[in-house]
Amino acid sequence: MRFNNNNISASATTDSKAYRIRPYREDDRYKLEQLVDEVMPNLGPSGLTDRWWWHHEPPPIMLAETDDGSSIVGLCSAMPFSLFNAGKYYDGGWVVDFHISPQHQRKGVGSRITAYWMDHLEVAATLQHSNAAWATFKKAGWAQRWFFPRCVSPFSLLPGFRSLVGLLKKRRNTGIECNRITGPEVFDESFDGLWNRLKDSLGPVVVRNREALQKRYAGFRSGRYELLTCHQHGELCGYMILRNLARGEFLSLRRFRVGAIVDFLADIDDTEVFGDLLEYAIIRMMDTGAQLLFCMTSVPGFIDILAGHGFFHPGLPLIGNHLNRLYTTFTFFSREHGATLDHRPWYLTMGDCDVEPC
Numbered sequence: 001m002r003f004n005n006n007n008i009s010a011s012a013t014t015d016s017k018a019y020r021i022r023p024y025r026e027d028d029r030y031k032l033e034q035l036v037d038e039v040m041p042n043l044g045p046s047g048l049t050d051r052w053w054w055h056h057e058p059p060p061i062m063l064a065e066t067d068d069g070s071s072i073v074g075l076c077s078a079m080p081f082s083l084f085n086a087g088k089y090y091d092g093g094w095v096v097d098f099h100i101s102p103q104h105q106r107k108g109v110g111s112r113i114t115a116y117w118m119d120h121l122e123v124a125a126t127l128q129h130s131n132a133a134w135a136t137f138k139k140a141g142w143a144q145r146w147f148f149p150r151c152v153s154p155f156s157l158l159p160g161f162r163s164l165v166g167l168l169k170k171r172r173n174t175g176i177e178c179n180r181i182t183g184p185e186v187f188d189e190s191f192d193g194l195w196n197r198l199k200d201s202l203g204p205v206v207v208r209n210r211e212a213l214q215k216r217y218a219g220f221r222s223g224r225y226e227l228l229t230c231h232q233h234g235e236l237c238g239y240m241i242l243r244n245l246a247r248g249e250f251l252s253l254r255r256f257r258v259g260a261i262v263d264f265l266a267d268i269d270d271t272e273v274f275g276d277l278l279e280y281a282i283i284r285m286m287d288t289g290a291q292l293l294f295c296m297t298s299v300p301g302f303i304d305i306l307a308g309h310g311f312f313h314p315g316l317p318l319i320g321n322h323l324n325r326l327y328t329t330f331t332f333f334s335r336e337h338g339a340t341l342d343h344r345p346w347y348l349t350m351g352d353c354d355v356e357p358c
Helices: 005-012 026-039 044-049 109-120 131-139 161-168 190-201 210-217 271-287 300-308 319-326 339-343
Strands: 019-023 061-066 072-085 088-100 123-127 146-153 176-180 226-232 235-245 258-266 292-296 327-334
Touching (some): 019 109, 072 109, 176 271, 190 235, 258 271, 271 292
Parallel strands (some): 088 123, 258 292
Antiparallel strands (some): 019 061, 146 292
16 A cells, blocks of 8 residues: 555645644654654664665655644654455554654644544554553544453473474474565465455455565565465465564563564464464474564464463463563554444454564
């Protein structure tokens, strides 16, 4: 999807007594850097230079500036995606990097930026947002708030666990292959076949056909991911995308090397394929040095499979109460208020809204 900032600027820019809300322009770079230094201090100069914004033309960023234009006091970007649901496709954007300068909060700036994206996207969504952001979204009429568990396996920190997993691994030919994603050719026409077979069974789902996967994982991030594929009887029946993060890349766990199961697609009614891919992924990520393993899914059957393979999550008895911080918050707004889109949980993975680091 391509955002047309010229159209947005012409039809939507509104003045107020203190602020003006408008799309990003090329001459905003210096003032944007000043705001980022204030509201995203962990990003640093290199992180800003490599931010996902700059890999879209024009960058999908909405800004709030003082009425005299002297400074930028807020930003909200929307990562483009295409949503499929009930036979229809929708242009959407993940609302991320939503920040208002502390001196300008509680003045309606966030509400006005949110309203702009609601006016110019068929579907706006957010994955992992604060309570303050939820208050803004709720006031604007977004759907209910869902909580999906991020599952974590700490057992790779234990001596000998790698050998134990290897012994417990099912001894059969699962048809799984592993390749580093170094270019778009790794995603061939079989991914279109998999998508077309499964898309109607998933509920609302961000498009995962060949073209979407090429743009998402074989573009400017090429080389950072590994692809697992599972074939049965010569047909692709599932895939899983992995990424190992070095110490310090996963902001909340800087001391550890984290292995992330970023994305996957398999039949949600046949968990055997997901289980086979997961077993291979655990071994692969531990072989490449991961100490903690992370995965997020909204599919209950997949959550059960993860739990059976040593992953903890907040829904588990006894220990779950100590893992509430692992919940991922999700909400969305759709201009088409159909019951199917508004009330069914989406098919979600970590990779659906994967900003760096994931």
